Amino acid sequence: MYLSEFPPEFQQALPILQQIEANGYEAYFVGGSVRDFLLGKAIADVDIATSAFPAEIKAIFPVTIDTGIKHGTVTVLVDHVGYELTTFRTESGYQDFRRPDQVTFVRSLAQDLQRRDFTINALAVRHDGLVIDHFAGLADLRAKQIRAVGAAEARFHEDALRMMRAVRFSSQLGFTIVPETYQSLIDNRALLDKIAVERIHTEFIKMMLSPNWQVGWASFLQTGLVAHVPFFKDQALTMPTFAQRATSALQDEAAVWTMLADVAALSDQQLTVMLRQWKTANQVIAASRASLAFSRKLQAGQAISAADLYQLDDQVLPRLATVGANLGWTVDFADLEQRYQALPIHDAHELAVDGGLLMARLGLTPGPQLGRALKSAEQAVVSGAVINEPETLIVWLRKRLPDMI
Incomplete structure (x- = not known):
């Protein structure tokens, strides 16, 4: 399928794709920005994948930042706006169940999309609006389904945090996790023990602050992921x-x-x-x-x-x-x-008198009595016993100073 129009975020970044292609390489909008646009949601970040290797990107664009060049990511600055461009890659050797031991740059978009987590995130859009869908992600979007790309077990062994991402996406989008992916969550849930708590925390809070949080929460409980997170x-x-x-x-x-x-x-x-x-x-x-x-x-x-x-x-x-x-x-x-x-006030900074004024008008010196006077004034204003006006508070406090010694 072709997009009939680009969102403003894609339109603004389109010259980057065109410039890369003019130099003989491929470039596509990919991932969450494509998914969210197709769902009619706001786009947070525009990610671009390309067949050009990092050194080739740096040769094309005059202003770049080596954001994550080891993994193929270079930030290109155009009119003071940064865009992350990542070279097509394959990954292997996930010994920590989170990061690849080896990243290999490739020229194939299909190989790059194959390493992604879920079909709805494995979509790409070309400069002319063609949507490239190698894993039936469009069908899963229409069916409101979360499905792993290829074998779910392989995807979760590559990155165990993807299990939390599955329940998070089900919350954010109100989608159902398909049975085979859901079963893999159950079978591989213990892998979550391998993931840093900070990473789990981020996904968990995103899940719980989503419009359909109860959907993700139910999966979080029923799959047993809850038994592999801190405290619970x-x-x-x-x-x-x-x-x-x-x-x-x-x-x-x-x-x-x-x-x-x-x-x-x-x-x-x-x-x-x-x-x-x-x-x-x-x-x-x-x-x-x-x-x-x-x-x-x-x-x-x-x-x-x-x-x-x-x-x-x-x-x-x-x-x-x-x-x-x-x-x-x-x-x-x-x-x-x-x-x-x-x-009358919502914090002590709104009180109409302060220590300096009380010392000047009431002859107080720094110490416990001054603190008690300020606290008494604060409490009286909050309770409505006296209005929050400087002269009124001075008169009110002068009568009560003997009791504050």
């Missing part, structure tokens, strides 16, 4: 499939961990241990812990004060709203959000 493999946790309820998209990574911690009834300490094992960023750990703690108050039916809301950042309530929608909480998040937005 050492815990006897009962995790729901969410198949019996409607689900909605989660806001961010902290929402993912908060939801899983809640359904697994994890303590704050267990949540922290889990996130450390997953090599999670410190800010995500802090956000997840704060969100879980506040969610426990909500589910316990505790009255939520202005002081409770003040302890939150502006992401906690929207985050928990997405979690609660998936777990069936009966919490009025709209009311909580309205109350949060109505707080």
Whole structure:
């Protein structure tokens, strides 16, 4: 088939393909950008595969960067925009089940596409719009299927992370993993133990932040991949499939961990241990812990004060709203959000007085009394006991200074 028109991203990069072909080589748009365009989705990155070897690419274009030249990737800069060009290649000797021990540059597009993970990612588009499909990827796109290129076992032994990519794509696209590829996930799941946690983490979070995350999550559980990832493999946790309820998209990574911690009834300490094992960023750990703690108050039916809301950042309530929608909480998040937005201040930086002003107006010196005065003013403003205005706060504090000694 031919594309009737190119997306703007392809149109902008088209001169690169034409210039390569003018020099006697082949060049194609490949991979995820082709897949996403055919699915009507936004294109993230434009990848180009070519029969030209790296040295030949560098001879054609005046400005290049050796991005990953050992594996055949050169970045070409055109009008200050970078495009990654990768030479057709074959790979062999995957001793670590992740990276090839040997890369061989070839001139054949068919050989290059054969090494790719799934048929829907093994499509190529020529400069004139011809879609090249050696592995029935177009049919799988139409059927909404995830299928390995060739033998699934061989693809997973080459790169075990592809098993996580399978469940991630099923989440992102809402596709079904075909039976033979699905069975290979089950048969080869232990290979996931060979993969660095950071790589698994990336795919897992992409899966869980996808519109159809429950699809990937169900496969993640049912194939047994869950038993070969950090924390989960050492815990006897009962995790729901969410198949019996409607689900909605989660806001961010902290929402993912908060939801899983809640359904697994994890303590704050267990949540922290889990996130450390997953090599999670410190800010995500802090956000997840704060969100879980506040969610426990909500589910316990505790009255939520202005002081409770003040302890939150502006992401906690929207985050928990997405979690609660998936777990069936009966919490009025709209009311909580309205109350949060109505707080006089949302952090100490918004307080109308600071240490310098209090020292100048009240004669305070640096030390505990100054700290207590600022904290008292902050709490009083949040509770509505005094308005957040400098002169009003000075008068209010002057009356209370004796009690702060």
